[in-house]
Amino acid sequence: MRDRIEKRMAEIAVIGLGYIGLPTAIMFANAGFNVTGYEIRKDVVERINSGKAHIVEPDIDDLLRKVIESGKLRATSNPADIREKDVYIICVQTPLREDRTPNLTYLESAVETVAKAMKPGALIVIESTIPPLTTVRMAEFIEELTGLKPGRDFYMVHAPERVMPGRIFRELVYNSRILGGITPESAEIAERLYRSFVKGQVFRTKSTVSEVVKLMENTFRDVNIALANEFAYLAHQYGINVFEAIELANSHPRVKIHVPGIGVGGHCLPKDPHLLVWPARDDFGLIRLAREINDGMPLLAKDLLFEALRTINLPPEKAVVAVLGLAYKGDSDDTRNSPASAFVEAIVDDVAEVRTYDPFVEGTHGSLEEALRGADAVVIATDHTVFRSLDWETLGKLMRNRVLIDGRHVVEMPPEGFVFKGVGRGEY
Numbered sequence: 168m169r170d171r172i173e174k175r176m177a178e179i180a181v182i183g184l185g186y187i188g189l190p191t192a193i194m195f196a197n198a199g200f201n202v203t204g205y206e207i208r209k210d211v212v213e214r215i216n217s218g219k220a221h222i223v224e225p226d227i228d229d230l231l232r233k234v235i236e237s238g239k240l241r242a243t244s245n246p247a248d249i250r251e252k253d254v255y256i257i258c259v260q261t262p263l264r265e266d267r268t269p270n271l272t273y274l275e276s277a278v279e280t281v282a283k284a285m286k287p288g289a290l291i292v293i294e295s296t297i298p299p300l301t302t303v304r305m306a307e308f309i310e311e312l313t314g315l316k317p318g319r320d321f322y323m324v325h326a327p328e329r330v331m332p333g334r335i336f337r338e339l340v341y342n343s344r345i346l347g348g349i350t351p352e353s354a355e356i357a358e359r360l361y362r363s364f365v366k367g368q369v370f371r372t373k374s375t376v377s378e379v380v381k382l383m384e385n386t387f388r389d390v391n392i393a394l395a396n397e398f399a400y401l402a403h404q405y406g407i408n409v410f411e412a413i414e415l416a417n418s419h420p421r422v423k424i425h426v427p428g429i430g431v432g433g434h435c436l437p438k439d440p441h442l443l444v445w446p447a448r449d450d451f452g453l454i455r456l457a458r459e460i461n462d463g464m465p466l467l468a469k470d471l472l473f474e475a476l477r478t479i480n481l482p483p484e485k486a487v488v489a490v491l492g493l494a495y496k497g498d499s500d501d502t503r504n505s506p507a508s509a510f511v512e513a514i515v516d517d518v519a520e521v522r523t524y525d526p527f528v529e530g531t532h533g534s535l536e537e538a539l540r541g542a543d544a545v546v547i548a549t550d551h552t553v554f555r556s557l558d559w560e561t562l563g564k565l566m567r568n569r570v571l572i573d574g575r576h577v578v579e580m581p582p583e584g585f586v587f588k589g590v591g592r593g594e595y
């Protein structure tokens with residue numbers, strides 16, 4: 168196996184071609200391996216094989232076209248096409264159920280597909296973010312299905328993905344990487360594999376440690392954002408601008424407060440703290456409270472909107488509200504767990520009409536002007552770069568009333584003629 172990896176002869180299957188799996192498959196193909204991408208969504212497979220990415224990410228179209236044209240990457244929905252590969256890399260989603268417990272059915276189904284296709288000696292990598300102890304449990308599951316002994320007859324590693332959407336191709340190369348093996352040999356072989364394109368540091372450890380590390384990173388971010396969001400609430404009570412206060416506090420050499428806003432979305436931060444504590448014996452207050460604070464932020468934005476409508480004496484049930492942005496963060500097309508959607512849900516039954524416009528997301532209004540014409544209020548719910556330079560004077564002329572709510576600190580100075588409120592802007 169080591170020799171096959173060094174000579175780029177190892178055959179790789181990537182299971183799940185989403186935001187993580189597709190860029191990962193491209194990187195291995197670009198490094199010289201023959202890569203088969205296995206994906207259950209047939210439309211996605213067709214699109215990828217035609218050289219067009221189904222996700223928004225800088226440079227992805229050029230990089231994908233190159234590896235499809237060279238024949239190094241091919242996508243498939245046929246499990247027969249991934250039989251007897253040397254390496255399987257699992258990148259399927261690991262969402263929460265309604266009751267906020269992990270839904271591992273995608274992972275289990277992917278592992279079952281791999282177990283049916285694999286040969287002895289294979290390396291199986293889980294890149295998905297998973298609750299602690301899951302890699303060991305999945306190794307046992309493979310043993311049950313195949314009779315092969317983990318660590319002796321196959322290698323298995325958790326290699327958590329730590330890239331930031333919008334910077335995926337840079338971070339895949341330069342981020343450091345944690346490789347958690349079910350045995351030291353598993354991690355050592357995986358290091359040879361990832362070294363084919365990773366220039367950052369590579370740390371080897373046990374799979375349960377890598378699982379916890381990944382979840383700690385996102386929990387750290389979530390808890391810190393919750394603190395910033397609590398500061399935003401306080402700023403409203405004291406009539407100050409939280410962003411000015413944070414900037415000043417961050418001038419301290421050991422303080423780095425995060426950015427408050429309308430909420431925390433995406434496939435990862437809203438779920439990973441739950442994955443971290445789920446298998447534990449005891450409950451953990453801080454982590455759960457932070458989740459509650461962040462989940463409550465769309466309601467603060469709703470309060471600000473209704474306060475502003477009161478200022479202009481417009482009953483909410485008569486108001487036409489245009490929401491700018493549906494993606495969970497700026498310059499992304501990803502709407503999973505988006506605070507913008509939570510905000511829309513929170514107001515939709517109380518106002519006359521909600522319109523949405525997001526230049527990255529299909530199914531929203533065709534143009535900004537169309538969304539704003541005749542509207543009473545605009546709410547900025549996503550920090551897309553284009554929203555930072557909007558000409559409010561001109562846009563305001565399209566509106567019936569001029570209320571502007573900034574959920575993402577996109578507007579520095581309140582535009583003239585608008586009733587303006589922003590999350591954390593107790594004062595403009």
Ligand SMILES: NC(=O)C1=CN([C@@H]2O[C@H](COP(=O)(O)OP(=O)(O)OC[C@H]3O[C@@H](n4cnc5c(N)ncnc54)[C@H](O)[C@@H]3O)[C@@H](O)[C@H]2O)C=CC1
Binds near residue numbers: 183184188274276
């Ligand atoms: N999106 C992100 O920014 C990051 C995600 N992660 C983690 O990576 C994992 C994947 O996330 P995303 O790529 O965002 O999810 P995604 O939903 O974009 O992609 C997953 C893909 O797997 C496919 N799939 C599901 N079950 C399958 C099966 N049994 N066989 C074959 N294909 C299957 C789905 O159709 C989908 O296309 C998650 O655990 C996530 O927490 C980690 C770091 C960053």
Ligand SMILES: CC(=O)N[C@@H]1[C@@H](OP(=O)(O)OP(=O)(O)OC[C@H]2O[C@@H](n3ccc(=O)[nH]c3=O)[C@H](O)[C@@H]2O)O[C@H](C(=O)O)[C@@H](O)[C@@H]1O
Binds near residue numbers: 296330385427436
């Ligand atoms: C610790 C860390 O930085 N994790 C990253 C995070 O990426 P993700 O795309 O979820 O980005 P994010 O910038 O944390 O944004 C998540 C959500 O939080 C909001 N957000 C973010 C930072 C902040 O100060 N305030 C804030 O409100 C964003 O608007 C967004 O709605 O989660 C990724 C993941 O695990 O999917 C991970 O790979 C990335 O490295």
